[in-house]
Amino acid sequence: MADERVQFLRQNQTEAELLLWHQLRDKRVGGVRFRRQYRLGLYIVDFVCLSARLVVEVDGPSHELSFDADARRTSWLEDQGFRVVRFSNDQVMHELSGVVQTIGAVLAGKSEV
Template sequence: MRGADESKTERARHLRAALTDAEGKLWYRLRARRLSGYKFVRQEPIGPYTVDFICREARLIIEVDGGQHANSLRDVVRDKWLTDRNYRILRFWNNDVSSNLVGVLETIFTALAETPPHPDR
């Protein structure tokens, strides 16, 4: 199984180095606890998936998607797998992050203020 873990880590490293403009813009605001002291990490492997951003403490995943994700069955399956493990997921389109960053941050802040699900449920 070690080879699979190394592959996930390498993929995450590659994705961290290749952020989209929208991901980079959001990451600048999320990193270093800029959002009310919550810590986010980027391109984090969780099970068979890699999420764009996650606040582990709040079990909140943030995804920033381009048009290729519209009506994606793969995303539906992925989201179900993650929510079955008590993660919450917020998805934003690239253009939302680019044109309405304040609104995106307000939505994230509101989600952070909500009580996260207990990991054992």
């Protein structure tokens, strides 16, 4: 069951997160299901494909100030067997097709994270 924070984040996605979600939803990339604003342990990730153990994060300007926290988060996720790929808001907003192609390549095993 989703908690209040997850619901809040789903209802208040950034423009970049919404753009990417419209590409990832309904098994549109790699034929796999992505979930958005999903809790993994203590963390809420932007997008995750559980079957492929892939986390996709969209980082806004605030992430520049939280580099250490992001590194701890990524380390924990990797310790749980997830691959983590990060894109900036600018990448999603201005290079959406390239972002989607990169995610598809990671899912197909043609690109390392």
